[in-house]
Amino acid sequence: MNLVFDPAWLPRLGQGVSLTMQLTVYCMGLGAALGAALGLVRVYGGGRWSPLYWLASVYIHFFRGTPLLVQLLGIYLGLPTVGILVGPFLAGLLAMTLNTAAYQAEYFRGAIQSVKSGQMMAARAVGMTRTQAIRHVIMPQALRLIIPPWSNELIYMLKYSSIVSMTALRPETMDLFGTARSIATRNFRYFEVYILVALFYLAMVLILTVALRWVERRVRIPGLGTPSRGV
Amino acid sequence: MDLSVWTQVAPHVPVLLRGFVVNIQLLLGLISLGLAVGVVTALVEVYAPRPVGIAASAYTWFFRGVPEIVLLFLFYFGLSQFGIPVSAFFAAVLALGLRSSAYQAQIFRGAFQSIPHGQMMAARALGLGRLRSIVYVVLPQALRLSLAGWSNEFSSVLKDTTLAWGIGVVEVMRQASYIRARNFTLTLPIYVTVALMFLVLTYVGNLAIGLAERRLRVPGLEGQR
Amino acid sequence: MALLRVEDLHKRYGHEEVLKGVTLAQDAGETKVVIGPSGTGKSTLLRCINRLTEPDRGRVWLEDTEITSRQTDINRVRAKIGFVFQDFNLFTHLTALDNVRLGLVRVRRMPRAAATGRAMAELERVGLAAKADAYPAQLSGGQQQRVSIARALAMDPRLILFDEPTSALDPELIGEVLSVMIQLARDGMTMIVVTHEMGFARSVADEIVFMEGGVIVEQGPPDKMFRSPEVPRTGEFLRKISELYGESQ
Numbered sequence: 001m002n003l004v005f006d007p008a009w010l011p012r013l014g015q016g017v018s019l020t021m022q023l024t025v026y027c028m029g030l031g032a033a034l035g036a037a038l039g040l041v042r043v044y045g046g047g048r049w050s051p052l053y054w055l056a057s058v059y060i061h062f063f064r065g066t067p068l069l070v071q072l073l074g075i076y077l078g079l080p081t082v083g084i085l086v087g088p089f090l091a092g093l094l095a096m097t098l099n100t101a102a103y104q105a106e107y108f109r110g111a112i113q114s115v116k117s118g119q120m121m122a123a124r125a126v127g128m129t130r131t132q133a134i135r136h137v138i139m140p141q142a143l144r145l146i147i148p149p150w151s152n153e154l155i156y157m158l159k160y161s162s163i164v165s166m167t168a169l170r171p172e173t174m175d176l177f178g179t180a181r182s183i184a185t186r187n188f189r190y191f192e193v194y195i196l197v198a199l200f201y202l203a204m205v206l207i208l209t210v211a212l213r214w215v216e217r218r219v220r221i222p223g224l225g226t227p228s229r230g231v
Numbered sequence: 232m233d234l235s236v237w238t239q240v241a242p243h244v245p246v247l248l249r250g251f252v253v254n255i256q257l258l259l260g261l262i263s264l265g266l267a268v269g270v271v272t273a274l275v276e277v278y279a280p281r282p283v284g285i286a287a288s289a290y291t292w293f294f295r296g297v298p299e300i301v302l303l304f305l306f307y308f309g310l311s312q313f314g315i316p317v318s319a320f321f322a323a324v325l326a327l328g329l330r331s332s333a334y335q336a337q338i339f340r341g342a343f344q345s346i347p348h349g350q351m352m353a354a355r356a357l358g359l360g361r362l363r364s365i366v367y368v369v370l371p372q373a374l375r376l377s378l379a380g381w382s383n384e385f386s387s388v389l390k391d392t393t394l395a396w397g398i399g400v401v402e403v404m405r406q407a408s409y410i411r412a413r414n415f416t417l418t419l420p421i422y423v424t425v426a427l428m429f430l431v432l433t434y435v436g437n438l439a440i441g442l443a444e445r446r447l448r449v450p451g452l453e454g455q456r
Numbered sequence: 457m458a459l460l461r462v463e464d465l466h467k468r469y470g471h472e473e474v475l476k477g478v479t480l481a482q483d484a485g486e487t488k489v490v491i492g493p494s495g496t497g498k499s500t501l502l503r504c505i506n507r508l509t510e511p512d513r514g515r516v517w518l519e520d521t522e523i524t525s526r527q528t529d530i531n532r533v534r535a536k537i538g539f540v541f542q543d544f545n546l547f548t549h550l551t552a553l554d555n556v557r558l559g560l561v562r563v564r565r566m567p568r569a570a571a572t573g574r575a576m577a578e579l580e581r582v583g584l585a586a587k588a589d590a591y592p593a594q595l596s597g598g599q600q601q602r603v604s605i606a607r608a609l610a611m612d613p614r615l616i617l618f619d620e621p622t623s624a625l626d627p628e629l630i631g632e633v634l635s636v637m638i639q640l641a642r643d644g645m646t647m648i649v650v651t652h653e654m655g656f657a658r659s660v661a662d663e664i665v666f667m668e669g670g671v672i673v674e675q676g677p678p679d680k681m682f683r684s685p686e687v688p689r690t691g692e693f694l695r696k697i698s699e700l701y702g703e704s705q
Contacts, residue, residue: 065433066426067390069404074422077411081418159298166300166397177301190308194301202296352508353545353604357559357611358535367562371549451548451593 016179023161031100039108063102071095076167089172092164111146151212240420250406254392260324265331273339294333302326307398323395338380342373382440459484465514476670487641489657490650492667498650502617506537538608538616544600546592552603553588578606598629618649
């Protein structure tokens with residue numbers, strides 16, 4: 001059994017890494033915005049029976065409780081049947097964003113609810129409106145508390161970005177895994193390519209983990225939150 | 232949009248269910264493998280001599296860092312390349328099962344480490360050997376403390392079974408694609424139906440685990456959340 | 457032959473030597489109370505006797521078995537020595553009855569019915585038969601400690617080691633535990649008790665051992681130790697402790 005590695009693969013895989021990173025960064029950014037909004041609605045949106053809260057809850061339960069692949073194919077293959085055409089990359093980005101927003105909404109909710117209730121009381125006592133209190137007192141603390149679960153989610157999304165090529169193998173879906181599939185099938189070198197790509201992902205995860213821990217340490221406030229349980 | 236498509240889904244539901252059963256079989260296989268290997272790995276990480284413990288940690292680090300789909304392709308195509316032909320189903324159970332074992336090992340390890348050392352000391356003071364102290368005193372407590380994390384893992388791997396479609400397992404996604412091939416207007420309703428199947432099973436699964444948790448509950452051993 | 461013999465025990469933690477050569481002997485039926493300032497190795501001494509902590513140097517014998525020998529099956533020795541912890545360490549996932557019964561079933565391999573009978577008898581002895589089905593979290597500190605004593609008694613030990621058994625208890629619960637221990641001493645159990653409870657020491661100790669700095673400074677019958685100790689430091693310490701802790705019981 002002989003293994004053959006071809007260095008010519010590396011530049012192509014490198015380009016794949018670039019697409020993977022783009023996908024991950026965009027979906028986490030957009031997902032954070034949507035997730036924060038949903039989280040705020042769940043905490044401050046008028047109680048358990050308000051329509052806004054209910055909508056947010058349905059959304060969150062659906063996108064957390066169903067597989068990402070179903071969401072992806074539903075968007076890529078299903079939307080065109082009702083006249084909305086989406087390319088594979090966009091479908092991937094959309095599915096990933098909608099999915100992560102649901103998880104992030106719950107992390108935001110948890111973080112906001114972890115901020116001690118006395119903080120809101122004190123802010124109102126000083127004369128701030130609820131919005132001001134949220135903006136200047138609650139969120140700065142919640143954003144620090146959310147770093148550990150958010151870091152976990154980032155790593156998850158980095159790994160799940162690999163399913164985008166399941167829509168179609170086209171230039172715009174040549175992320176790291178898509179590129180790997182292409183190279184492997186063309187050269188019949190499955191084990192070599194996939195183990196190499198596995199190591200690429202591990203390296204990315206490692207770098208991100210270290211970077212995120214550094215960020216957490218830099219923004220840490222003594223007395224706020226428990227030490228991170230590790231990403 | 233023609234709303235009647237939604238009713239046209241009904242005759243296809245049995246076929247989808249047949250595919251879904253394969254997902255469930257995959258789930259049961261992989262989660263059992265994950266449980267067995269995960270408990271052993273956690274025990275090794277906590278109680279075995281350092282070099283062995285480090286090997287176990289490296290194992291979990293690998294299987295937690297590599298994407299599921301990559302693991303699926305690696306095991307399925309890689310094994311055939313080495314001359315070991317395996318069915319796609321078997322490769323999926325292996326790949327996803329070992330990955331789950333890494334996550335479960337983490338859950339169990341956290342549980343082991345949160346049990347006060349005094350419990351072990353009291354067991355040894357009675358004359359119980361090391362292994363038996365673990366089996367009769369540490370494990371029963373650790374398993375109860377792990378339930379919450381474990382139910383998260385359950386929900387997670389249930390959804391991951393759909394990825395086996397990528398290596399050709401004939402589960403619900405493949406059945407959905409067959410139906411879609413014959414009538415593309417049914418695409419959205421079909422995928423929504425599949426999504427609902429997962430929602431229902433997740434709900435039922437969590438209910439069952441919640442029941443188990445209540446039956447096993449002991450005052451003083453509240454689970455970690 | 458003495459029931460327990462400890463010869464020149466040494467134990468070091470990092471740079472600090474906590475036991476600097478402790479030697480003592482104990483006969484069957486004897487109750488020894490070990491006193492001394494915190495951190496002077498009293499608890500370490502107890503844990504070295506049944507090797508929950510491994511001594512660096514020195515030997516320990518229980519009757520004619522050398523506990524510290526590598527050849528000895530430590531589990532069989534531990535089955536003959538009872539240990540009562542400061543933090544009780546009852547098995548959280550088991551009821552009081554199960555806690556007491558576990559050793560009988562799993563270590564002594566007693567059939568379950570016989571073990572249950574024996575366990576209930578010990579729970580009766582400490583006054584907690586009514587709480588047999590309670591979990592540790594449902595019991596007060598004093599009750600937990602009494603169950604822990606029952607757990608040790610069930611194994612029919614030659615000797616019971618008590619490591620500050622009442623230090624973690626609220627003051628009003630100390631009495632119920634000391635009562636049990638006093639009765640045990642009067643019934644002839646061989647005991648070594650590390651404690652600050654001077655009243656207990658005065659009324660049931662056959663010998664008081666004063667440790668400081670990792671060595672035994674002086675040992676002797678309570679009367680002698682309290683009234684006319686040979687080493688001034690002994691008298692100093694005893695007076696201070698008696699003031700602080702009073703003479704309960």
